[in-house]
Amino acid sequence: MELIKQIRENEKKDKDDKRMRLNVGGHSFETWNSTLERIPGTRLALLATLKEADESWDSERREYFFDRHPGAFMSILHYYRTEELHADQNICGNIIKGELEFWGLTELDIEPCCWGQYSKFKDHKETLAALDDNFTSQIDTECAVWDEKPSSLNKFKKQMWVFLEEPSSSRGAKGYAVISMFFVVLSIATFCLETYESFRVPINSTVKPINNTGLHLVQAATGDYCVKDKLLDMVYSFTDTKPHIVMQVLDYICAAYFTTEYVIRFFFAPRKFYFIRQPLNVIDIFCLIPHLIAIILVTVNPNDSTSQLFKSMLALRTVRILRVFKLMKHYSAFNILVYTIKVSIKELMLMIIFLLTGVLIFASAIFYVESDNFNNIPLGIWWALVTMTTVGYGDKVPRSQGGYIIGCFCVICGVLTVAFTVPIVVNNFALYYAHAQSRIKLPPHKRKELKR
Amino acid sequence: MELIKQIRENEKKDKDDKRMRLNVGGHSFETWNSTLERIPGTRLALLATLKEADESWDSERREYFFDRHPGAFMSILHYYRTEELHADQNICGNIIKGELEFWGLTELDIEPCCWGQYSKFKDHKETLAALDDNFTSQIDTECAVWDEKPSSLNKFKKQMWVFLEEPSSSRGAKGYAVISMFFVVLSIATFCLETYESFRVPINSTVKPINNTGLHLVQAATGDYCVKDKLLDMVYSFTDTKPHIVMQVLDYICAAYFTTEYVIRFFFAPRKFYFIRQPLNVIDIFCLIPHLIAIILVTVNPNDSTSQLFKSMLALRTVRILRVFKLMKHYSAFNILVYTIKVSIKELMLMIIFLLTGVLIFASAIFYVESDNFNNIPLGIWWALVTMTTVGYGDKVPRSQGGYIIGCFCVICGVLTVAFTVPIVVNNFALYYAHAQSRIKLPPHKRKELKR
Amino acid sequence: MELIKQIRENEKKDKDDKRMRLNVGGHSFETWNSTLERIPGTRLALLATLKEADESWDSERREYFFDRHPGAFMSILHYYRTEELHADQNICGNIIKGELEFWGLTELDIEPCCWGQYSKFKDHKETLAALDDNFTSQIDTECAVWDEKPSSLNKFKKQMWVFLEEPSSSRGAKGYAVISMFFVVLSIATFCLETYESFRVPINSTVKPINNTGLHLVQAATGDYCVKDKLLDMVYSFTDTKPHIVMQVLDYICAAYFTTEYVIRFFFAPRKFYFIRQPLNVIDIFCLIPHLIAIILVTVNPNDSTSQLFKSMLALRTVRILRVFKLMKHYSAFNILVYTIKVSIKELMLMIIFLLTGVLIFASAIFYVESDNFNNIPLGIWWALVTMTTVGYGDKVPRSQGGYIIGCFCVICGVLTVAFTVPIVVNNFALYYAHAQSRIKLPPHKRKELKR
């Protein structure tokens, strides 16, 4: 039999070989001396070639002893046997990294099939540790200036700052946070609803709704039974109305509250310049300024509600919606999202670039084929994006044979582009979220221990 | 060579060190005494520092014996070597938890890279055990009152209750469940179809359909070839018709059946108040009351079918569709869904909040840019939600340059928001479903053993 | 220190205990005798309680020897220590199953956290083995009748059957398969294109296209600039045209080919009744019969092309599109899809039921709120389904405040319902596909070995 022959041959060449016994952390490994010589320049090859008793030699038990991880050593020893380094899947890549260094090997020798698992662990260690840091309260470092020269004023300032910033610090702080959130919600609700028909009153009621009789006449005359809807759209005009007085009052109350809050928080902020640069505080200022200017304008010249400046101030108030981010301040999931986006900015760009490439190509193609329908390429870009993301408004639709064919390709490419890129962007969020959640589940005193 | 030097140095400092042999569950581990001293306050550090024979010392074999898990100990011992605690990936986190406690370590020392796998096991143990409990029949605990004082009446009551509640208890019970389901389906089908044109008859046939000749005349006169559809919409009017008499009869039959069923089930229910509060029974009552009131009204005053109360009773009948949940009662997947939603309520809120934030911002932006097209922010919210979820009705579409640009961002943010948050909400359902399915596959007597 | 005390106490109670040494497949495990007694009725508990030398006792080495899997035993022994059975993640569940049986334990003792991984392996073993069988050629079993009584006719019949059924058997068989596929594609292409304007000729050309001058007059008269599109729709009428003569000839050629093929294949089929019931052959018959009847009708009465029977035969030809499944016959991915759907039928029902529940509830809600827009519940069902699956045609859209709110809920519930249920349905397909692909990559002679 072939197998027997093969066996005999194998053993012949091993004849003059010495068997090496390695005790790694209490587990014993054995191999031929010649095996260890196969990868020169490494710790084990040195052991094998020196052929002399070295410090790790235990003459009593006739073995070499190394105080290392026995599990990882199994893979490492097998590297000498097969000249392929496969890392064990159940041992953390960071352990393997350390062992590889000890044995004088390089991580680059890890085969591609096992590299992924290995490097995943290394990456996670860094990013997740950074994530843990991200959730550490920075109040102590912020207030270091005050802690250095402790006076009763500084002590009070720190107490107030903790009160303002850390809702979990005391009951009062929690109450304050709730009130603050209530005003943010109130401000946003006011802003959204004051644009809504039912909350608006006409400035001067010259436009009268056409009664039904009139409507029927118009319909009879024009033969257009859709006229009612069209007329209704004309009757109600946004620019001829103003928000109800209650909405305006609520608006002023919110403005007053946010101004006061900003001033107080600025006063107690330990590092003023750092405070001003914080994104949420920048938003605060952005929301307040147009409001305050508008109030000043009205006070100065009450009748002039049509000046250009006043109007642009009104328009700028839309920025106020950004206050929604203030709600997110103490919401860990949002912070994780921001962290994920920061870390995955490259992947996000990847998605945008892939989408853009597809969109440009299909926009040009549809413009080439249906230039009467898609008058210009920017319109084609709008259509292609809406199609590729499977939104499909239907405001612009191909109408010719060629257009249909391009549309089909666009749809399929869109589905694939989204499917290819989105998981890569999103990938880490689930991991980070799960990590943060399992940290949050720990009791508070344990979490503190964590924050080394 | 540098490596050799490094090796020599390493071994020098170990010279005056003692080698410790630890027998953990039969597997032998060896390390230097100095290694064990590195993490003070733990069981192994005590062993190393005491330098005296302790109870676990086996003088014969010159080793310490511990009756613990040898696999987990490999990671634990490596913690002493590298001062980084990496948990083994293939050992359940709950084993590791127990071992860490025994060796005097804390789970907080686990590195972030291995924490996820570790805490996943801990979580699953709890949630899946709760899921198993969720599927345990509670009839025995419910009927405990009757079991305490066993009389023939109580025995009969319990038999009846099991018959009504547990379709798997007997053939008759199964038959009853099927009949009950049939009436639910009949009730829903009746309700849906009685609104459909073909199943309705006119109350008084004053409105006559316009014949085709007339239609052509109208079209010729107005030049509006869409007129036919518009007219048809006018001809058939929901309020001028009533459901066919057969539908009404079916309706009454269902009402009678559900009333009887509720009364009987209430009579045999072991805990009356608990019974009334059950969601499915609340739905039953909600569905029945408007129906019964309507019947009483008709009996009292047969001609008055236009009174306000009668009309509102008719409207309230829509609630009847909730009977669809009665079909779900014995459907395990639905119970798993409910359980998942209960457990993932936080993640669901996350999705809603993220969507809402995006929706509010884009609604404001589109309102700011196209205030003539999007008259108010609530309309913008509708558009933004429909766009972000890629539904894209197309009833409201941006029409200007600025609107297109905001639309593009809205679409991309929508795709990402959904992609970021949905997997987190959905995540556990697949796990719970797979778990429940593999439990269901077990033969019934085995499943009972499970329910400890 | 507390830890020291605890250690002392632990060891005291172990004092009068005996240490057991178990050699499992060459790996040694040690534990206290008392530990093994903790789970009574199992093999190890018996060993511990009998306190006598049993057959597995090796007096020389003073240990019990078992020829079992040492890896799985680590978990099993730990069950005695902690009374919680956690299965090792890297050992196949089927190995664990066997070991549990040997040691007298039940799989039901596995903790929920490790149950999933364990039962996954068990499931996969069954379903994937079934999948492997699914791809085994059944020609040999089919032709068993002929093999029993070998005559030259039967031999020829078998050769022909292999030729017709197994494209990989010979070059000629491959050629035949290609020709057969060509005719299927031709048949489908003919069918699709003969409905298209460019491939149709008018039956009698009474309807003349209106020239542009006429169009402008109509536009001027009616003031409707959309009239052109409307008129064009009228000018081209499907019923007034017939397919081009070339299409008809191709149609007849395909019909002739498929008839011949069916007859030949029927003749050589080893099991006639089994052949007739095969889904693909049923489709063949369904496609051919209307065609043949139509031809007979034309032959009998050439002028009567308007009879009801003839028309319904024409309509029935639509069934012909099902021939597309004939293309799939030799396409392994399609067979995997069919297998997946068969296995996941329960999950598919789950998706349908969840969608249906949602659809019914939202249909009722929208009907309740906007009964003037959504005239009946079936229409609401259409809208709800189109919305929940994020298709969003926009043919029916809510128009009131209440409708918008219901629409928002419908959209979000839809996204979630799809996200919850689709992964569960789809789950196995990727696994089966990957499995089948890795099997297909094996060289053919190896694949045969596999099919035990």
Add this chain to the structure above:
Amino acid sequence: MELIKQIRENEKKDKDDKRMRLNVGGHSFETWNSTLERIPGTRLALLATLKEADESWDSERREYFFDRHPGAFMSILHYYRTEELHADQNICGNIIKGELEFWGLTELDIEPCCWGQYSKFKDHKETLAALDDNFTSQIDTECAVWDEKPSSLNKFKKQMWVFLEEPSSSRGAKGYAVISMFFVVLSIATFCLETYESFRVPINSTVKPINNTGLHLVQAATGDYCVKDKLLDMVYSFTDTKPHIVMQVLDYICAAYFTTEYVIRFFFAPRKFYFIRQPLNVIDIFCLIPHLIAIILVTVNPNDSTSQLFKSMLALRTVRILRVFKLMKHYSAFNILVYTIKVSIKELMLMIIFLLTGVLIFASAIFYVESDNFNNIPLGIWWALVTMTTVGYGDKVPRSQGGYIIGCFCVICGVLTVAFTVPIVVNNFALYYAHAQSRIKLPPHKRKELKR
């Protein structure tokens, strides 16, 4: 007790059996001689049957020694015990492959439940190694011709080629790459914007926009309040305008730059024919030729801007958008995408075929049911594709009962088809991307070591 009996029986038949001790890489395994005989023809069976001392016999320690992987051997030995080969999950399939070969076993004996993990590793090794090669710079192999006969000219040519091709080679090369990209972006931007209304001027301004007063008159006369939009579409006509002179100049500059660049790169290309065939260079030529011909035409005959050739040249310029791929040249993610698509071409076909099958069936069905709405099957195909991918433009929507039902099935099948097939196509991209990213994170000198 039954268990005891069973135990006794088991041990009886083992009585006359010999215990074998196998030392595999230092780990000891023990089993009965009879166990090893169970799978004949393998290395271990030979060992057991020969019953003689073989070369691997270590008489001193009374065991057989094999210098192999002890972890994998645990599974292999268990194969002899249970006759089912389950591979360990945490050992790379490539290690298992080698061990199986050594022990005389075949990978085909691996059970289906463990096959997936095993073959995954094998696949990854190949595809990921190919991916690594894909990113290796090929400049050295390209320039081999010049390196063979080193002259100062050849040296300069190589330097220039490296400068042109490898932006990371020097600062200047980086600068050149940036300039090159800038021109690509400029060219694309010019192309897109020159079609946009604001960047176009009328050729001869005969068409005057209708003023608002006129509009109101038209509206009043026709009763068509949509007339404004329709008129606006007529007023602005693409063919009556030409791009602004600035756009044209930018266009010429880009053309000049790309021509120069192509000529220079062609001059320095080491292998001319290979250079010409490169996809990106083919695109370059395709983009330039229509441009150059147009310029020549204008030079020859400046007034004739309406000739057919000139017009078709203008149209062909759309190809220019393909220059977007030139941006991708140095973008690794794009190369990974191309590689993924190359590797997954089979899976991509799978998706297309499944979609096509669904589309054809639903197109026929909707054509059969609503032949007045869907005039021909190609239109039905468009509708079915748009529905199945959940784009849902709403330009064609079913309008009858039957159509609604088919629409519902189409939507659900679409969602499922996409969900079934897309993950399979996309599957590998995330893996390849993660692999490439972890490679890119390595410091450059390390990456070079990798490229063996």
